[in-house]
Amino acid sequence: MALDDAMIETLTSKIDHKLGALSTNTSYPSCIYRVPDKPRKANEAACTPRLVSIGPLHRQRGQLQGMESYKLRCLRNFLTRITVKLCDLVRSVAKCESIVRGCYEDKINLNQEQFLEVILLDGIFIVEVFLKNFFPRLREESDIIFKNRWMWSDLLHDMLLLENQLPIYVIDNLFNFVDHSFLNRITLHDLAHEFFKDFLLFLHNPPVPLNRKRSSLLFPAMNFQYTRSATELKQAGVKFCHVEDGDFFDVVFINGELRLPILIVNDLTETFFGNIIAFEQCGYCWRDITSYVILMDSLINTPEDVDLLVNHGIIKNELGESEAEVVTETDEFYFAKVCGNLNKYSRDPFHEFKAKWFRWRRMLRRNYFGNPWSFISLLAAFVLLILTVIQTVCSILQVK
Template sequence: MKSDQAGVNVENKESKAHLIEILISSFDQKLEKLSVDPSYSYAACIYRVSEKLRKANEAAYTPRLVSIGPLHHDRAQLQGMEASKLKFMHNFLSRFGIGMHTLVKFAAKEESFVRGCYEGKIDLSVKKLTEVILLDGIFIVELFLQNYFSQLRDKSETIFENQWMHNNLLHDMMLIENQLPIRIMKSLMDFVDLSFLNEGRVLTIYDLAHSFFKNVGNTHRVALTSRCNNARHFVEFLLFLHAPAAGSRDTSSSARKVEYTRSAKELQEAGVRFRDGKADCLLEVFFESDGEKRGCLFKFLCGRGGELTIPKLRVDELSETFFRNLVAFEQLGHFGHFSKYITSYVILMDSFIDTSGDVDILVNHGIIENKLGDSQQVANLFNNLHKEVVTEANDFYFAKTCGELNEYSKDWLHQWKASWFRSKVMLKKNYFSNPWSFLSLAAATVLLILTVIQTVCSILQV
């Protein structure tokens, strides 16, 4: 009996020892893979949009015309542009006198780096991904060059003549899932010689991207900065382009709590005046009360309120794609503290806009340029952008401005102004909308006064 028990113990020890050997071997393989597998070697920066974000608007995250990179490469409805990619490659090779062998060698060398830039596993083979890198990279460089230099365009190419195609290309190039690392296009630009165009200065891929995206967001008003050169793909490029300058007003705030403020109509009722900001950056939003501006309590009490400055924004059919993908990247990316600028801007605009009437106020003050036509569409856009987005309580860029607006609105004087404003609007709507309403009100007032006089006289006679 004891010998049987001893045999079992020996067998258990051998089994555990074997298990330990298996685990050691498994960890050795994983550690070895850590130094070889590109998915471990490189930090991912191109992400798949979560289902939670995607369900808010599938179309805002899905390419319509062209696939860039491996994530949407096999979509059947995008295969029509593959022929255009080949034409662009032919133009690139013939125009700059580059050998195919040189380009293929370059793309093959970059394959492991590109594979590691995507979150999750890429199912394409090394050969297929190398082909995608080369075709898509050259397509982007040629697209940007032809956008910048109209004389380089093939007369048979309709991309730039067809507004529908051009808008769809802009849409597709802003998608977080439809990106190729900028490093590829930056390296391909080393093969480009524009001396035959008598181009005096050296153009970078960032100069070309800035020109291509000029009608997106506020790009046409903002200048390139050195920070843009650190962008890993074009979504991050647009994010850096629209980021505030270092040391701007709200970046010094220690309290970053997400706090909604009043709508544009409510703020106007409380005496807030709206002004179109002349700043280039969308995030240069600030509030100044008349008390602060005039430095006198009397003037503050007698003044009209405060002034809210908001930079001008053009809202068009590309706006939703722009905001949703930048917000998605901020949600999915791994940034430092206080970096969710576009998410904060979307929350702020959602605060200001509840109804089409709020949109009309911002349009009338030159803050929103409505290219969608219908004010309700603009309201729906901003009311839905923030859905399914999780924002940390300490990561709101406009906390200070919203706090100032809320404190201003809570003041008894401004609450009285809001009540008076609403009463004035109601009177105007109900009694002053036409001459007959006004005459009826005047007659009723006169009749009331006469009745009071008659009553007083009767009392005196008694």
């Protein structure tokens, strides 16, 4: 059916209205994303806040509302230590409202008043928590976060989440109201580093390998197999050792020895890596952390693989369990060359035979030499076989 002029004019008006509502701010591209569906379905808990919402994306979650009164107390304490009035803080965040809205991938369905309240209270909350962590004398006697170890752990988890963030310049702007004579040259970076320790530097400045060679040029992802598990590699003669003070990219395979950086596994590791991977999948940066996780996932298929890496000091397991599973994919694999060399080494005829001999010997030890009765049974069967052969030969000779 052909469109008449009235219908064309109506449709044009609707599309024109949508174009007019589209943000024209290109100076600050979206940098706070939703976790993609695939990693979210794999582990919803690793990308969902447990204690506190930061920013507008999880503001309506009922179980997080208990922390809103804590945020108000943070604001009250902040105002008692500075000479600036509350209206000045509101004006400060109002100046960057449109920019902050543009930093979120999702459209924020909050009016101006609601949105400014969120970024003000959440920004002051972060500044106050950083200050209290660095200066214990600022803590109230009944401060629940610093007295309850479980709440502290949940807070660290929530502050690492991809969706639970404020743009850094909002926090930096509010931090400028703090009395600098009180800080004595301590910067926001210093406070944040003390709070997150190793996590913060990695989140905001992930180490990028120097002299990068994109693995997709070396091994096309569609035809490339990663590597065998740690146990299988050991059976083929590969030796393992850990690298002291190395980052995630200090992975080297040379002269039959695979050198890997130390990985500490605790209750925050899954949250940390899960959100970093989700961040990389959004296309904001190279997928180097995804590559590292895929490498470790290739090496770890069973609890025995974890135990092997723990025994060689590569994994420091603070969870008490030897089970680990990470499923992900990428078309840019940084460790393709290392895996290629491992595959070539472990699958040459000599090392393939060595791996099979190792598995056969282990099967014999488990099935026949695990206890003395199994050994006696095997010996008796062997003697019976010899006697049967001798009897058969004698019978043949007698017939002749």
